[in-house]
Amino acid sequence: MNALLNTLRGNVRQYGMIIALAAIVILFQITTDGVLLKPLNVSNLVVQNAQILILAIGMVIVIVARHIDLSVGSVAAFVGAASAIMMTQYDFPWWLAVFLGLLIGTAIGAWHGFWVAYVGIPAFIVTLASMLLFRGLTLVVLKGATVGGLPEEFKAIGNGFLPEIGPDTGFHNLTMIIAVAAVAVLIVLEVRRRSAQAAYNFDVLPFPLFVVKLALLTIVIMYFAYLLADARGLPIVGLILGGLIVVYTFIMNKTVFGRHVYAIGGNVDAATMSGVNTKRVDFLVMMNMGLLSGLAGLVTTARLTAANPKAGVNFELDAIAAAFIGGAAVTGGVGTVIGAIIGGLVMGVLNNGMSLLGVSIDWQQAIKGLVLLLAVAFDVWNKRRTAGSGGAGAEAAEPSAPPPDKLAEEIEAMEAELSVDSNDPPKT
Amino acid sequence: MTSPILEMRGITKEFPGVKALADVNLVVNRGDIHAICGENGAGKSTLMKVLSGVYPHGTYSGDIVFEGETAKFGNIRQSEAAGIVIIHQELALIPELSIAENIFLGNETAKRGIIDWGRANREAIDLLARVGLRENPLTPVKNLGIGKQQLVEIAKALSKKVKLLILDEPTAALNDDDSQHLLALLEGLKEKGITSIMISHKLNEIEQIADEITIIRDGQSIETLSVADGGVDEDRIIRGMVGRDLENRFPDHTPSIGEVLFEVRDWTVMHPQDSHREVIRQANLSVRAGEIVGIAGMMGAGRTELARSIFGRSYGSRTTGSLLLDGEELTLNTVTAAIDAGIAYVSEDRKGLGLNLIDDIKTSVTAAALKKLRSGLVVDEHKEVVVAEGYRKNLNIKAPSITAGVGKLSGGNQQKVVLSKWMYTDPKLLILDEPTRGIDVGAKYEIYGIIQELASSGRGVLVISSELPELLGLCDRIYTLAEGVITHEFDRSEATQESLMRYMTADARK
Numbered sequence: 038m039n040a041l042l043n044t045l046r047g048n049v050r051q052y053g054m055i056i057a058l059a060a061i062v063i064l065f066q067i068t069t070d071g072v073l074l075k076p077l078n079v080s081n082l083v084v085q086n087a088q089i090l091i092l093a094i095g096m097v098i099v100i101v102a103r104h105i106d107l108s109v110g111s112v113a114a115f116v117g118a119a120s121a122i123m124m125t126q127y128d129f130p131w132w133l134a135v136f137l138g139l140l141i142g143t144a145i146g147a148w149h150g151f152w153v154a155y156v157g158i159p160a161f162i163v164t165l166a167s168m169l170l171f172r173g174l175t176l177v178v179l180k181g182a183t184v185g186g187l188p189e190e191f192k193a194i195g196n197g198f199l200p201e202i203g204p205d206t207g208f209h210n211l212t213m214i215i216a217v218a219a220v221a222v223l224i225v226l227e228v229r230r231r232s233a234q235a236a237y238n239f240d241v242l243p244f245p246l247f248v249v250k251l252a253l254l255t256i257v258i259m260y261f262a263y264l265l266a267d268a269r270g271l272p273i274v275g276l277i278l279g280g281l282i283v284v285y286t287f288i289m290n291k292t293v294f295g296r297h298v299y300a301i302g303g304n305v306d307a308a309t310m311s312g313v314n315t316k317r318v319d320f321l322v323m324m325n326m327g328l329l330s331g332l333a334g335l336v337t338t339a340r341l342t343a344a345n346p347k348a349g350v351n352f353e354l355d356a357i358a359a360a361f362i363g364g365a366a367v368t369g370g371v372g373t374v375i376g377a378i379i380g381g382l383v384m385g386v387l388n389n390g391m392s393l394l395g396v397s398i399d400w401q402q403a404i405k406g407l408v409l410l411l412a413v414a415f416d417v418w419n420k421r422r423t424a425g426s427g428g429a430g431a432e433a434a435e436p437s438a439p440p441p442d443k444l445a446e447e448i449e450a451m452e453a454e455l456s457v458d459s460n461d462p463p464k465t
Numbered sequence: 466m467t468s469p470i471l472e473m474r475g476i477t478k479e480f481p482g483v484k485a486l487a488d489v490n491l492v493v494n495r496g497d498i499h500a501i502c503g504e505n506g507a508g509k510s511t512l513m514k515v516l517s518g519v520y521p522h523g524t525y526s527g528d529i530v531f532e533g534e535t536a537k538f539g540n541i542r543q544s545e546a547a548g549i550v551i552i553h554q555e556l557a558l559i560p561e562l563s564i565a566e567n568i569f570l571g572n573e574t575a576k577r578g579i580i581d582w583g584r585a586n587r588e589a590i591d592l593l594a595r596v597g598l599r600e601n602p603l604t605p606v607k608n609l610g611i612g613k614q615q616l617v618e619i620a621k622a623l624s625k626k627v628k629l630l631i632l633d634e635p636t637a638a639l640n641d642d643d644s645q646h647l648l649a650l651l652e653g654l655k656e657k658g659i660t661s662i663m664i665s666h667k668l669n670e671i672e673q674i675a676d677e678i679t680i681i682r683d684g685q686s687i688e689t690l691s692v693a694d695g696g697v698d699e700d701r702i703i704r705g706m707v708g709r710d711l712e713n714r715f716p717d718h719t720p721s722i723g724e725v726l727f728e729v730r731d732w733t734v735m736h737p738q739d740s741h742r743e744v745i746r747q748a749n750l751s752v753r754a755g756e757i758v759g760i761a762g763m764m765g766a767g768r769t770e771l772a773r774s775i776f777g778r779s780y781g782s783r784t785t786g787s788l789l790l791d792g793e794e795l796t797l798n799t800v801t802a803a804i805d806a807g808i809a810y811v812s813e814d815r816k817g818l819g820l821n822l823i824d825d826i827k828t829s830v831t832a833a834a835l836k837k838l839r840s841g842l843v844v845d846e847h848k849e850v851v852v853a854e855g856y857r858k859n860l861n862i863k864a865p866s867i868t869a870g871v872g873k874l875s876g877g878n879q880q881k882v883v884l885s886k887w888m889y890t891d892p893k894l895l896i897l898d899e900p901t902r903g904i905d906v907g908a909k910y911e912i913y914g915i916i917q918e919l920a921s922s923g924r925g926v927l928v929i930s931s932e933l934p935e936l937l938g939l940c941d942r943i944y945t946l947a948e949g950v951i952t953h954e955f956d957r958s959e960a961t962q963e964s965l966m967r968y969m970t971a972d973a974r975k
Contacts, residue, residue, distance in 0.1 A: 237850055239868050291843040293835045300832060303821035310779060310810065310818045311833040311886070312801040370823050 053419060054363055054379045057412070061383060065390030072393050073386070076268035079261070084196065084340060086385035087274035088113065088333040088349075090378055092356035093363070094285050095329035097377035100360050101289075101302045102322045103369025104153060104160035108145075108167035110352030112327060113334030114345075115171040116142045120335060121184045121344030124191060131191040139331045145171070146327015150320035160323065168353070176346050185343035194277075195340030198270040208263070209270030216262030219279075220255050227251060274336055281329075285374045298322060303370030358405070359384055362412040383408070469530075470495040470660050471516075471629060476527035478515055485511045486525070489686045491679055493629070498651055498661045500675035502668070502702055504931065508684040509664050513631050517551040518544040532628070548628030552618045554637060560607035565589035567606050568621045592620040596650055612643030619650065630654065631662045636670060637765045648674050666763040668699040668970050680705035699970070700963070707933060707962035714910060715938040718917040722941060723754035725792075726925040727894045732786035734767075734774040734949075740782045744770045745949045748786070752894060752925035757916065759940035760929045761965050767949040768929045769813055772896045776810035777803035790893060804833060809887035813899035813929070815876070819883040822872035826864055827853035829871050829882050834890045856885035860915060877908025884915055894925045901935060913939055933962045947971045 065073045072078060092109050099106050120138035123129040129137070145167065152163040203210040227247075234241045242250060265271055289295040297318045300308040309315050333352065338344050363380030365372030387408060391401045471493040478486040486508045493499045503509050514520050516529060518538030529536045531547060538544040541551075558567050565586050574585045589602035598616040606614060615635060622630055632651075636644040648670060651661050665671055671678060678697065680687045687705055690697045734745040744767050752758045762768045773780035775788060777800035788795045790806060797803045803810075812818035820829055830853045831838055838845045838852070853867040860881045864874055871882055880900065887895060897916065901909045916939065920926050930936050936943050943955045945968035953968040 233847075237854070237866070239866055287843075291846070293839055293844055296828065296832075296835055296844060299824075299828075300821055303823045304817070306818050307821050308832075310776075310800060310812060312777075312799075312804040313832075314799075314801060370821065 053415065054376060054383070054412070057415075058379055058383050058386070061386050061390070065386060065393070069390060069393045073390055074264065076264045078389070078393070079264040080268040080272065082385060082389050083265070083275045083278075084272050085389070086381060087195075087272075087278050088337045088340075089352065089355045089359060089385065090278055090381040091281060091329055091333045091336065092352055093359035093377040093381040094281055094374050095326040096353075096356040097360040097363065097365050097372045097374060098285070098289065098298060098322055099160070099326050100357070100365045100367075101369060101372040102298050102319060103302045103305070104319070104323065105357065106149070106160060106164045106323070106326045106330075107353050108149070108164040108171060109326065109330040109333065109356055110349035111168045111171035111175065112142060112145050112330040112349075113337060113352055114175040114347075114349035115145075115178070116331040116334035117338030117348055118175045118178045118184070118344040118346070120191075121187060121338055122178055124188060125184055125186050131188045134191070135194070135335055138335050139328060142331015142334065143324060143328045146324035146330070147320070149327060150323035153323050154316040154319035175348075179344060179346050181346060183343050183345045187339070187342060192339050192342050194273060195336050195338070196342070197273045199273065199276065201270065209266040209268075212262055212266040212271040215271060216258055216266075220258050223254065223258070224251055274340075277332075277336070282374060282378060289374055294318070294321070299370060301369075355381075355384055358409045362409060364416055380412075383412070468495055469493060470532060472528075472530040473512070473516065474528045474530070476512065476515055476525055476529075478511055478520060478525040484684060486515070486684045489527070489681065489684070491686060492689070493660060493662060494677065496655060496658055496660055497676040498655055498663060498674055500671040500678045501662060501664045501681060502671065502678055502706055503681035504706055504933070507681045507706075509681055510633060511684075512681065513551055513633060513662070513664065516544070517541055517549055517631065545625050548626060549631065550622040550625050550627040550629070551631040552615075552622060552633065552635065554634040556611075556614050556618055558606045558614055558617060561605060563603045563605055564593070564600060564609075564617055564620075565602035567617055568592060568602075568624050570621075572625060588624065589620070592623050593617075595623055596620045597646070610643075612639050612646070615639065615643070615647060616650070619654075627659060629660045629662065631664075633664045634666065634765070635663065636665065636667060644670065666765075666970060668702050669972065671702070672697070672699060678702060682706060699967070703963050703966045703970075707966055714913075714934070716910065716914045716917060718921075720755060720757070720941050721921065722756045723923065725751050726754040726756075726790065727752040727927075728789040729775065730787045730789070732771070732774070732788075733784070734770060734781035735783040737780065737782050743949055744781060745774065748946075748949075748951050750944055750951060750954075752927055754923050754925055755920050756942065757920045757926045757928060757940045759936035759943035760927065760946055761933060761936050761943055761969055762929075762946035763969050764931065766946045766969070768946055769898055770949075771946065772810060772898050772927070772929060775803075776800060776808060776896060779810075804890055804892075807891070807893035808896070809833075809890055809892035809894070810896045811880075811883055811887055811898060811900060813902060815879055815883060815903075820871050820879060823870065825868045825870055826857065826862065826874075826882055827867040830856055830867075830885045830889060833886050837889070852889060853885075856881075856888070860885055861911060875908070876903040877912070880904055880908070880912060881915075884912070888919070892924065894927065895919060896927045896929070898929045899931065900928065901930070901932070909935075933965055936960075936965070937962065945969050945971075 062073065092113070096106060096109065116138045119141055120134040123134040123137060124131060149160070149163050149167060152158045153160045199209070199211050199215075201209060201211060231241055231247060241247070262271075265275070289298065297308065297313050300311070300313055301315045301318055305315055334349065337348050341348065359381035360372060360377045361367070361380065362383050363372070363376030363378070365376065384405060387405055388401060391404065396404070469492050471491070473489065473491040476486050476489040476491075477484070489508070489512055491501075491512070501509050501512070511520075515525050518540050521539045522537035529538075531549065536544070536547060538547070559570065562570070565582075568589050569580075569585050573580050574588065575581065586602050593600060593602060593616075596616045596619050598613055598620065600609065600613065606617060609617065619630070635647055639647065644667075651663070651674060654661065663671070663675065672692075676692055678690045678692065680690070680702065682705070690701065690705070728749075728751045730749055732745055732748040733743060736742040736744050748771060750758070750760075760768050760771070770780050774784050775797075777797045778784055779800055788797065790808070795806050797806060797808070816822060821832070824832075827849055831844075831849050835844060838849050840848075850867065856862065857864065857867055862874075862878050862881045862885070864878060871879055874882065884900075900916065901912055904912065916926055916928065928936065928940060937957070937960060941957050943957070943960050943965065944951050945953045945955070945965055947969055952971050955965065
């Protein structure tokens with residue numbers, strides 16, 4: 038029993054924000070008399086928060102690399118405005134406008150990256166300048182007015198849902214199929230990861246807990262899918278978001294680039310002295326944030342069915358808050374994409390739940406501010422308590438699965454190779 | 466006349482796992498200039514931190530008697546109130562503030578929180594006159610040269626009604642003229658009754674100015690020499706500083722030395738901020754395959770600067786000269802280029818430059834050679850585990866598993882992780898900067914073994930160390946470095962601690 042308690046305690050840090058999210062969901066589910074988790078409301082929750090979650094993914098990477106990006110809201114507004122003008126005034130096809138919008142976002146990100154990485158101006162200053170610059174340019178492009186009349190295909194990016202297939206079951210079939218497939222993939226990956234970790238004698242979750250964890254994950258995903266399927270099915274932005282989460286988790290955990298981001302965030306001098314091209318990493322991180330800002334701008338414009346000069350105001354604050362609530366460290370080097378998503382959901386559920394309760398917008402702001410402070414305080418307290426027990430970098434990399442007996446052989450072979458004695462004889 | 470102003474009796478200070486000071490005794494007579502000598506890491510600075518309250522009363526054992534009263538300083542403010550002021554090697558001035566603002570920082574001439582600038586500036590002028598510095602007190606400190614900044618520090622000390630002035634390596638960064646001016650100033654202060662304690666590596670200056678010299682070695686006070694009694698010269702001081710037996714602290718090793726592997730020719734490096742200041746001047750050295758070559762030098766001699774300038778110019782500006790590896794000239798403008806060429810550098814600053822402390826062992830081991838682990842888009846984490854596990858066993862890294870955070874490992878095990886990181890890049894030349902700093906004896910022995918094995922495998926090894934016995938026990942050849950100049954080259958058979966120390970403290974720039 039004690040061992041179980043210890044394991045739970047050790048995992049509080051990892052799962053703390055998930056527990057907090059669950060608590061907030063339960064709280065609002067009760068206080069709103071079950072409205073929070075009504076199918077239509079859940080569907081709205083996804084659609085309304087997608088742009089913040091997209092930005093949070095980029096923002097957590099920027100924060101891990103010890104920077105910040107204050108311009109994301111203005112850049113999103115500018116890209117939305119530019120694409121709307123392209124479609125309405127120049128009759129560009131919607132796909133071309135989307136492509137060019139993403140390109141503009143990337144170019145703005147590269148502009149930030151140039152100043153931050155190669156000129157050495159702090160990202161705070163560079164993006165503060167852009168926050169003003171692109172808010173101004175948005176007004177210029179839109180001439181201060183709202184531009185609507187966008188093509189249906191474009192609006193579907195923000196408001197559309199996946200098409201229905203198969204017989205009429207009363208539920209959205211495709212959504213349920215996707216959910217079942219996602220659960221299957223998740224279980225296979227988790228089991229493989231666990232057996233690999235066990236093979237290396239790493240600490241793993243005790244088997245019963247592991248089963249409980251998988252069961253909970255399955256239930257949550259299936260219930261979520263059921264709610265969506267009961268309403269209008271999986272929103273297109275939901276699919277985009279899911280894809281981004283998978284891709285960016287992969288990049289941060291599995292690629293050399295992801296390793297380098299964590300390395301420069303953890304200790305930029307040590308990374309430099311290990312041969313990491315820190316400038317290039319900084320540049321790419323800022324450029325990527327521009328790309329995602331552009332995407333968030335397109336999604337917002339599509340959802341609002343018009344480009345608005347005031348779109349995207351305060352997006353940067355929500356995205357930054359999401360990253361920090363999700364466990365990113367101000368000093369860099371720590372943070373995960375999943376964490377930022379959970380942080381974003383905490384903010385989203387708070388917004389939605391308080392709106393349902395009829396809390397006025399001014400009080401909502403105040404409460405969200407306090408939640409941010411408390412969440413980070415909890416994290417700091419938790420870190421101090423379990424000082425030094427691995428960071429996000431430690432969690433970031435887990436081995437894939439080699440069979441155990443093969444492993445022993447390979448380690449032996451490696452040892453032989455590494456033993457400096459057996460290397461080439463000295464040159465004479 | 467010779468009543469003691471300060472007595473430190475039986476001072477013992479322990480850090481976790483290390484006894485930094487063991488039963489140190491120091492008696493300083495009123496009105497003297499008292500020098501403290503010892504090798505790097507002997508405990509001089511720790512002793513001064515005990516005295517000035519940086520390590521508060523209660524964290525050490527032993528007594529401090531100052532002006533006849535037992536002192537129990539809890540912090541620097543209290544020791545300063547008693548009249549003890551320490552001037553650190555790295556000056557504690559704020560570059561953007563003016564001379565007057567710096568002098569009265571933390572000690573403002575204020576009434577009810579409002580500063581009386583007129584009075585502050587008038588007093589600053591008086592103080593500057595006393596230290597012989599003719600500058601406007603409104604000048605920002607950043608506009609002053611390092612020598613004048615040192616004088617501002619002393620003026621600041623005087624403003625605090627100093628009775629005992631402690632100077633840690635006051636002339637290390639100064640040129641000859643500035644040094645002489647400073648020493649003359651200390652003698653002037655002495656005449657006005659201010660006692661000084663001076664820590665210095667420059668033995669000629671100590672010989673010139675000190676009344677008494679206390680020698681500290683391995684955290685113990687060895688002896689106090691009185692200059693007035695005669696017979697004190699540099700040789701005598703050096704004997705006291707190094708007088709220790711070479712124990713059997715090194716694994717057996719028979720070197721097998723091949724052709725010249727690596728050469729540095731006419732290497733001159735300028736200071737990164739001040740591109741007219743030579744940090745390394747016309748250095749020439751070579752390392753042969755299978756050879757362990759040492760670089761001996763006092764702190765500030767330019768050892769690390771030399772190593773880092775070689776390692777992809779990660780230090781310095783306007784670097785000139787050439788590097789040859791396997792007879793081919795190298796152009797290494799980045800660290801990446803240096804690693805690719807087959808050079809590895811293990812930094813003296815393990816926590817600052819060697820490791821990402823929030824990382825685990827396996828990601829740290831592979832951090833410098835991730836290229837070797839890449840398969841397609843991804844890092845081959847399977848291979849990574851195999852590699853890291855191999856090094857953990859091979860180098861005997863003591864940790865529960867390779868997923869343990871490196872921040873929690875002991876110094877010795879951290880160093881093994883850093884060595885693994887560089888061994889995995891498969892270098893031809895390894896530069897090891899203070900490879901055993903802060904590491905206990907057992908782990909040192911293991912690390913010496915690793916270094917010897919690396920050499921036996923045909924690699925060249927360049928070792929920088931402050932510990933002369935370490936260099937003598939480990940190296941086949943040793944270069945001495947003083948003030949950025951290579952002053953001598955010793956074969957293992959002809960080097961002794963005394964001969965090394967003589968060339969390390971030589972006045973190289975004359």
